[in-house]
Amino acid sequence: MSERLTPGDTAPDFTLPDADGNPVSLADRRGRKVIVYFYPAALTPGCTKQACDFTDNLELLAGAGYEVIGVSPDKPEKLAKFREKEDLKVTLVADPDKEVLSAYGAFGEKKLYGKTVTGVIRSTVIVDEQGKVERALYNVKATGHVAKIIKDLGI
Template sequence: MTDSTRLAAGDPAPTFTLRNQDGASVSLSDFAGQNVVLYFYPAAMTPGCTTQACDFRDSLGSLAAAGYQVLGVSKDSPATLTKFQERDALTFPLLSDEDLTVHNAYGAYGEKNLYGKIVTGVLRSTFVIDEAGTIELALYNVKATGHVSSLRKKLGLAA
């Protein structure tokens, strides 16, 4: 994957409609007029993804108070996302992008270095989208641990 497929601050956020953990359709346009934290993670119920999801869950109150809606996206099926949500008491929408269309639109799928090998897969990425649907922050290859704290600092919400 080349950097040209990556989004940057100021780009319009690609629109989408995906199924959530309950099988209901969720569109980016459902959140028009709100700030959205859209994050892509490789696989539900894996250690790193669980750490990251629980960090978002634990920060949800302060993010919501600051006007941010969190949405998690993976290639997992809605049924798997339901298990993930229930197991870890996740209180924000988890969206299923099984065909990777939205991952690709956001540049969140491609080549990455995994334990010294170049592989193709999900790039752990986070996007902050403003009320007008414009990318405010585009963060690629983020670390699962400490990411939410780092994001809060970038948003001026550090506690």
């Protein structure tokens, strides 16, 4: 079970391929605020709702200085299909080895329909301009989560 991050922790750096196979690096975003969200699988109902919510609010978040990166264990090809099908504007990156998911505490045991399973824990980590964790939210709901982030951040 990976350790969960807490405010003040240094956000683990990562470089992962986006939907087009281009590297996306957290280190390249120093000086900017980044919302990194972790979701179980592209093209599933809850994850689609969450990605569409982030896309719908991207302008608002960007206006407040936030970039959004979605991380899942899907391969880049599936992320490309997801992006095209749903007209997503958020940056989606692939972590098939689950190394980044684990480093952020977003992979491990969770309850699913009353059973304990190992998988992606829907989580959001907000990283400040210095690369420190500002907020770390675990076991978030797919629906209404983006609105709550916007409210909590006072945007």
